[in-house]
Amino acid sequence: MSIKVLYFAWVRERVGKAEEQIEPPADVETVGQLMAWLARKGEHYAYAFANPKVIRAAIDRSHARAEARIEGANEIAFFPPMTGG
Amino acid sequence: MSIKVLYFAWVRERVGKAEEQIEPPADVETVGQLMAWLARKGEHYAYAFANPKVIRAAIDRSHARAEARIEGANEIAFFPPMTGG
Amino acid sequence: MTTSIRLQHEPIDIAAEVAKLAGARSDVGAVVTFTGICRSDEDGAAITALTLEYYQGMAEAEIARHVDEARARWPLLGVLVIHRYGRITPGENIVLVATASRHRQAAFAAAEFLMDYLKTRAPFWKQVETADATAWVEAKTADDAAAERWSAPPPRRDAAK
Amino acid sequence: MTTSIRLQHEPIDIAAEVAKLAGARSDVGAVVTFTGICRSDEDGAAITALTLEYYQGMAEAEIARHVDEARARWPLLGVLVIHRYGRITPGENIVLVATASRHRQAAFAAAEFLMDYLKTRAPFWKQVETADATAWVEAKTADDAAAERWSAPPPRRDAAK
Numbered sequence: 001m002s003i004k005v006l007y008f009a010w011v012r013e014r015v016g017k018a019e020e021q022i023e024p025p026a027d028v029e030t031v032g033q034l035m036a037w038l039a040r041k042g043e044h045y046a047y048a049f050a051n052p053k054v055i056r057a058a059i060d061r062s063h064a065r066a067e068a069r070i071e072g073a074n075e076i077a078f079f080p081p082m083t084g085g
Numbered sequence: 086m087s088i089k090v091l092y093f094a095w096v097r098e099r100v101g102k103a104e105e106q107i108e109p110p111a112d113v114e115t116v117g118q119l120m121a122w123l124a125r126k127g128e129h130y131a132y133a134f135a136n137p138k139v140i141r142a143a144i145d146r147s148h149a150r151a152e153a154r155i156e157g158a159n160e161i162a163f164f165p166p167m168t169g170g
Numbered sequence: 171m172t173t174s175i176r177l178q179h180e181p182i183d184i185a186a187e188v189a190k191l192a193g194a195r196s197d198v199g200a201v202v203t204f205t206g207i208c209r210s211d212e213d214g215a216a217i218t219a220l221t222l223e224y225y226q227g228m229a230e231a232e233i234a235r236h237v238d239e240a241r242a243r244w245p246l247l248g249v250l251v252i253h254r255y256g257r258i259t260p261g262e263n264i265v266l267v268a269t270a271s272r273h274r275q276a277a278f279a280a281a282e283f284l285m286d287y288l289k290t291r292a293p294f295w296k297q298v299e300t301a302d303a304t305a306w307v308e309a310k311t312a313d314d315a316a317a318e319r320w321s322a323p324p325p326r327r328d329a330a331k
Numbered sequence: 332m333t334t335s336i337r338l339q340h341e342p343i344d345i346a347a348e349v350a351k352l353a354g355a356r357s358d359v360g361a362v363v364t365f366t367g368i369c370r371s372d373e374d375g376a377a378i379t380a381l382t383l384e385y386y387q388g389m390a391e392a393e394i395a396r397h398v399d400e401a402r403a404r405w406p407l408l409g410v411l412v413i414h415r416y417g418r419i420t421p422g423e424n425i426v427l428v429a430t431a432s433r434h435r436q437a438a439f440a441a442a443e444f445l446m447d448y449l450k451t452r453a454p455f456w457k458q459v460e461t462a463d464a465t466a467w468v469e470a471k472t473a474d475d476a477a478a479e480r481w482s483a484p485p486p487r488r489d490a491a492k
Contacts, residue, residue: 009384009456010467061389063452077386077454081470084385084414084455085274085367085426085446094223094295095306146228148291162225162293166309169224169253169294170206170265170285170435185346196371196421202442203364204435210357260357274365275477278443281363285435316436 001026003070005038007048008079011055014048024070031057032066034076049078056081086111088155090123092133093164096140099133109155116142117151119161134163141166172248172270173241175233177224179256182266191248192270198247202277203268204285210260212307218299222255222264225293229253236287240269243283244276251284253294283320290317333409333431334402336394338385340417343427352409353431359408363438364429365446371421373468379460383416383425386454390414397448401430404444405437412445414455444481451478 006019028037032052039049049055057064058077070076091104113122117137124134134140142149143162155161172191184205192198208220237249248270258264267284271277288294289310296307333352345366353359369381398410409431419425428445432438449455450471457468 006386008386008454009458012384058386058389058454061386061392077389079386079454080456080467082451082454083457083468083470084383084390084453085449085474091225093225093293094297097223143225143228143293146225146231162228164225164293165295165306167290167293168296168307168309169222169229169292170289170313184349188345192366192368198368199370201364201366201368203362203366204439205353205362205364206435207353207359207362209360209433272370274367274443274446278365278439278446282435282439285439 001071003073004075006075006077008077010080011048011078014044016044029069029071030066031059031064031068031070031076034070035066035078038078054080086156088158089160091160091162093162095165096133096163099129101129114154114156115151116144116149116153116155116161119155120151120163123163139165172250173237174250174252175230175237176252177226177229178252178254180254182252182254182263184263184266187250187252187266188268191250191268195247195270197272198270199272200274200277201248201268201270202274202281203266204281205263206265206285208258208260208262208264212298215300217260218301219260220258220264221297221299221304222253222258223295223297224253224255228293232292233288236284236291240280240283244271244280246271246276246280249280249284251288253288253292255294286313286317286320289313333411334398335411335413336391336398337413338387338390339413339415341415343413343415343424345424345427348411348413348427349429352411352429356408356431358433359431360433361435361438362429362431363435363442364427365442366424367426367446369419369421369423369425373459373461376461378421379462380421381419381425382458382460382465383414383419384456384458385414385416389454393453394449397445397452401441401444405432405441406434407432407437407441410441410445412449414449414453416455447474447478447481450474 002023005022007015012018035049035052038045059073087108090107092100097103120134120137123130144158192201233251250268252266267281269277269280290313353362394412411429413427428442430438430441451474
C-alpha cells in the first residue's frame, strides 16, 4: 500500500520534509501504528514522533484519532495541535 | 414644587406635547402617584396614562420605578419600554 | 483604553470608525463589531422607513454607564458605540458597537452585553412606517431575557482569555 | 444564503468584504464581524512577525464543514470566513469572520462558534518571530474549552430571536 504522507509545522521541520510517498507493511493498520513505524525510519523521524500523544493526524483531509484504521487512505497528514484563527 | 416633565414616543403623541412644567401638590410623592395625578389633568392625559404598568419613567435621567420618590427631582420623563439598538 | 460614544443622524461610516478604534494600538488582537441594519420588512409587512426618537442627555449617560460596566467586566482596549436617530430607510445602518481586546472572548462578550443593554435600557424608541400606517415598535420579551442573563455574576477574567 | 470562504496571503479588505456580505439582501438586520489582528507582543516579548502555515485542501474543507454546521444551528443569511497565510506583521489582520442574520443573537452565536472552531480544529499553525528566535505557538487549553461548549445541544431557535 502506497500512501502520501504530509507533515506540517514542527513535525515537518523535524522530519525535514513536507511530504513523501511511503509503503508501510501490512501489519501497520492504524494511525498510531503508522507513527510508531515512522519513528523507526531514522533519527529525524524518531525526533519528530518522540511524543506521539501531542501529534494530531488527518486521513484524507479529515481529523483522525490514533486508533483510526489507515486502510484505503490516499493521504495521511501529521501535525501539532492547531493554532489558527 | 415645579418639575419639568418630558414625554416620549406614544406617550408624547397621546399627551400631545413633548414637555411641560408642572406643579403637583405635596401629597404626590412617588412616580406612580404622579402618573395618577397626570391622568386626571384631562382627556389626553387620561388616554396616555390609562395603563401605567406599561409606562417607564426616569428621574433626572436615570430609570426609576413607580415607587420611587419624586422629591427633589428636576426632570421626570415618561415613555414606553425602550426599543433601541 | 479608547472609548467613543456618539449619537448622530448621519449614516455611520463603519470602516472608518473601526479603523480608528484599533488603529492606534498594537496590543489589540481581536475586534468584534455589531452592525444593526434597517430591514425591509417587519412581521411580513414591507417597511418604508424607521424613525428613531431618543431622550437626549439620558441616552448618552445610559450608554456611558453600560460602557463603564463592560470595562469593569472584561479587559477591553477599546469600545465604540454609535447610535443613529431620526428617519432611516431599509438597508441603512442604525447602530454600531465595536469592541477591541487582546483576546476574542472579551471582545465578543462585551459587544453582546452592550447590544443587549442598548435594546432594553437605552432610551430609544422606534416607529415603523409602512405604505399605509406608522406604528411604534413594541419591546420584545426575548430582548429582556437576553439582557437578564448579564445579571448573573460576571465570568472570571482568566476564563475570558 | 451567501457563503464565502477564502484563504489568501493578501491583507483582508474588511470594509469591502462586509459590504458584499450584507449589501445584496434587504432582510439582514444584524451583522457581526470578528477580526483577528497580529499583536506586537506575546507573553511580554516583542513580535517581529507571525508566519501562518496551513494544510491546503483540508483547511478549506474543514472551514466549509463548520460553516454548514453553523447554518444548521442558526438562521443565517450570510457567512464569510477569510483566513490569511504566510508572513504577517504586527497590526495586520489575520482572520475575518462575518455573519449576517435577521436578529443579533444568531449572528453573534455563529461568529463565536466559527472562531472557536477555527482556533482549535482548522489546520493552521502559527510561528512567532521575535528579535532573536522563532517558535511555534502552542495550542491553548482555554481555546479547547471554548470550542467544547458547542458540543452541548444547540439553543432552541425561538430562543435565538
